[in-house]
Amino acid sequence: MPVYQVPVRDMQFLMHDVLKLQNHSSLPGFGDATPDVIDAILNEAARFHEEVIAPLNRVGDLEGCTRHEDGSVTTPTGFKEAYQQFCENGLGALAHDPDYGGQGLPAILALAIGEMTSSANQSFGMYPGLSAGAWRAIHAAASEEQKQIYLPKMSDGSWTGTMNLTEPQCGTDLGLIRSKAVPQADGSYKISGQKIWISSGEHDLAENIIHLVLARIEGAPEGIKGISLFIVPKFLVNEDGSLGARNGVSCGGLEEKMGIHGNATCVLNYDEATGFLVGEENKGMRAMFIMMNEARLGVGMQGYAAAEAAYQNALAFAKDRLQSRAISGAKFPDLPADPIIVHPDVRRMLMDSKAFIEGARALTYWASLQEDLSHKAPDEETRQKADDYMGLLTPVIKAYQTDKGSKACNDAMQVLGGSGFCEEWGLSQYVRDVRISMIYEGTNGIQALDLVGRKLMRNGGRAVQSWFAELDQWIKDHEGVDGLGDYAKGLAGVKAKLMEATQWLGANAMANPDNAGAVSHDYLHLFGLTAHAWMWGMMAKEALAHKGDGDPFYDAKLKTGRYFLDRILPEADSHLAKVKAGSEAMMALEADAF
Numbered sequence: 340m341p342v343y344q345v346p347v348r349d350m351q352f353l354m355h356d357v358l359k360l361q362n363h364s365s366l367p368g369f370g371d372a373t374p375d376v377i378d379a380i381l382n383e384a385a386r387f388h389e390e391v392i393a394p395l396n397r398v399g400d401l402e403g404c405t406r407h408e409d410g411s412v413t414t415p416t417g418f419k420e421a422y423q424q425f426c427e428n429g430l431g432a433l434a435h436d437p438d439y440g441g442q443g444l445p446a447i448l449a450l451a452i453g454e455m456t457s458s459a460n461q462s463f464g465m466y467p468g469l470s471a472g473a474w475r476a477i478h479a480a481a482s483e484e485q486k487q488i489y490l491p492k493m494s495d496g497s498w499t500g501t502m503n504l505t506e507p508q509c510g511t512d513l514g515l516i517r518s519k520a521v522p523q524a525d526g527s528y529k530i531s532g533q534k535i536w537i538s539s540g541e542h543d544l545a546e547n548i549i550h551l552v553l554a555r556i557e558g559a560p561e562g563i564k565g566i567s568l569f570i571v572p573k574f575l576v577n578e579d580g581s582l583g584a585r586n587g588v589s590c591g592g593l594e595e596k597m598g599i600h601g602n603a604t605c606v607l608n609y610d611e612a613t614g615f616l617v618g619e620e621n622k623g624m625r626a627m628f629i630m631m632n633e634a635r636l637g638v639g640m641q642g643y644a645a646a647e648a649a650y651q652n653a654l655a656f657a658k659d660r661l662q663s664r665a666i667s668g669a670k671f672p673d674l675p676a677d678p679i680i681v682h683p684d685v686r687r688m689l690m691d692s693k694a695f696i697e698g699a700r701a702l703t704y705w706a707s708l709q710e711d712l713s714h715k716a717p718d719e720e721t722r723q724k725a726d727d728y729m730g731l732l733t734p735v736i737k738a739y740q741t742d743k744g745s746k747a748c749n750d751a752m753q754v755l756g757g758s759g760f761c762e763e764w765g766l767s768q769y770v771r772d773v774r775i776s777m778i779y780e781g782t783n784g785i786q787a788l789d790l791v792g793r794k795l796m797r798n799g800g801r802a803v804q805s806w807f808a809e810l811d812q813w814i815k816d817h818e819g820v821d822g823l824g825d826y827a828k829g830l831a832g833v834k835a836k837l838m839e840a841t842q843w844l845g846a847n848a849m850a851n852p853d854n855a856g857a858v859s860h861d862y863l864h865l866f867g868l869t870a871h872a873w874m875w876g877m878m879a880k881e882a883l884a885h886k887g888d889g890d891p892f893y894d895a896k897l898k899t900g901r902y903f904l905d906r907i908l909p910e911a912d913s914h915l916a917k918v919k920a921g922s923e924a925m926m927a928l929e930a931d932a933f
């Protein structure tokens with residue numbers, strides 16, 4: 340049985356020491372999140388995830404979901420009871436607005452719970468995960484009346500939510516959406532069409548499912564400018580809030596997938612289903628982007644969360660498995676061979692993963708704090724800066740951290756050798772489950788294009804310039820500090836390369852747009868490395884401050900930080916070289932000649 344222990348200590352370190360949430364206590368909801376309250380929530384949630392959610396991971400993989408003849412879907416054994424407990428523990432609405440049934444706590448707490456759920460059982464986590472995204476889109480874009488009808492029930496978990504973008508002919512290019520909406524005399528719409536690959540689209544966990552659906556109102560403009568967003572509940576809701584008639588949406592099939600078997604990935608058929616417009620006609624993408632941005636942060640979290648679980652299992656195996664002697668001489672001469680953790684190549688894989696996971700957790704938590712600042716900070720300047728940072732770094736977090744998270748799961752499998760390839764050990768499931776994170780919520784290739792094509796130049800490059808200035812300030816403040824000079828130097832080096840790559844893009848992308856497309860993946864990875872280097876600087880600073888405590892946690896943090904500087908940061912050179920190579924060699928071969 341695979342193991343998973345919630346890394347509560349690392350979460351506390353980030354919240355209390357690195358991000359210092361207590362310094363933000365004047366923000367709404369932050370005053371209630373005292374260190375004691377945070378610790379109590381983390382510890383209680385950790386126990387629940389280790390004891391209840393994690394043991395269902397393999398059950399979900401083996402059983403999958405079942406669709407019945409009437410179109411209903413049952414989730415794997417134990418999911419329903421676990422979901423009920425999850426809701427009773429209030430874990431789905433920690434950061435939701437208290438006006439609509441939430442607890443109003445900092446978003447970072449909800450993120451930490453999401454991480455636990457995702458590490459313990461990615462398929463299970465996608466039910467409350469999608470719901471939280473739908474909740475936010477309704478909260479941000481729907482009318483007050485709609486919010487009152489749907490949000491409290493979604494907060495307490497008795498209703499869940501989904502997002503319905505994809506259709507058979509339309510994945511990345513949402514301008515191709517065909518689902519149509521016909522206005523009715525009472526102000527509602529009749530929605531018809533087929534959506535595919537809808538996560539958590541039909542299931543037995545909740546009384547009702549609130550589908551957010553993109554469709555085209557009859558006569559709307561072609562392409563992306565003619566798309567509107569609708570709420571389509573599985574059961575219509577009566578005026579008194581009780582459930583009414585079954586709506587015209589049904590599950591036409593479940594996908595057979597490589598992983599996340601415990602999550603119901605549905606074909607949803609809309610047959611003149613009653614839908615309610617959210618926001619303005621033809622402005623559906625704006626509202627959906629709210630959901631997608633925060634969902635993308637959640638997917639970036641899935642990348643390192645899966646890596647954490649896989650890494651923990653690889654580590655346990657590496658300490659236990661005896662093979663060969665250390666090349667520098669036997670380390671455990673009384674045993675028939677040394678445990679494989681003595682071998683540098685095994686350590687390479689473990690340390691690569693450890694350094695990635697800890698940097699990724701820090702960056703994602705930092706971004707989550709920006710999310711709160713962007714909504715809750717009292718002054719416009721802070722709100723705008725935080726919003727800029729979120730926009731800039733969301734594609735980086737999504738793509739960099741799922742690319743690397745997937746690699747870390749593969750490395751964890753490699754640490755187990757043949758056992759990693761055999762299902763019994765559970766590593767195969769992590770590799771299979773995490774793989775989707777590179778694809779959904781916009782493929783990683785599209786995230787890279789979003790970064791170079793939209794986010795960099797938005798508002799005249801305001802976000803990236805402000806972020807670069809922030810890094811410069813950190814370098815200036817810490818280059819002379821004992822123990823932090825190497826971090827400042829490392830950050831300065833990678834940031835200089837990122838700036839060079841940015842200038843190269845500025846000079847070469849307009850004249851030949853293929854240059855932007857060809858280098859975007861490496862540019863995004865260079866961006867991710869730079870952001871992680873900054874995080875490692877911040878973490879090292881706090882670890883150094885505690886160096887005298889004799890606590891092995893801080894010693895390990897500094898040794899992992901050193902590994903990041905020496906063994907991961909040099910990847911920046913390769914990314915810069917590939918950026919500067921441009922598109923010529925990539926586009927030279929004619930399609931017919933492949």
Ligand SMILES: Cc1cc2nc3c(=O)[nH]c(=O)nc-3n(C[C@H](O)[C@H](O)[C@H](O)COP(=O)(O)OP(=O)(O)OC[C@H]3O[C@@H](n4cnc5c(N)ncnc54)[C@H](O)[C@@H]3O)c2cc1C
Nearest residue numbers: 502503504505510511536537538604779780781782784785
């Ligand atoms: C398990 C699962 C769950 C999902 N859950 C949901 C859900 O809940 N709701 C929902 O609406 N959708 C969902 N999806 C759909 C998912 O978001 C899409 O699969 C994804 O957006 C990519 O679309 P596509 O598969 O059609 O690929 P395509 O758009 O056909 O792309 C194929 C390849 O071409 C690349 N490509 C396409 N256009 C460009 C371009 N302009 N430049 C460069 N490269 C390009 C892509 O990066 C990709 O590598 C899910 C999919 C799966 C498999």
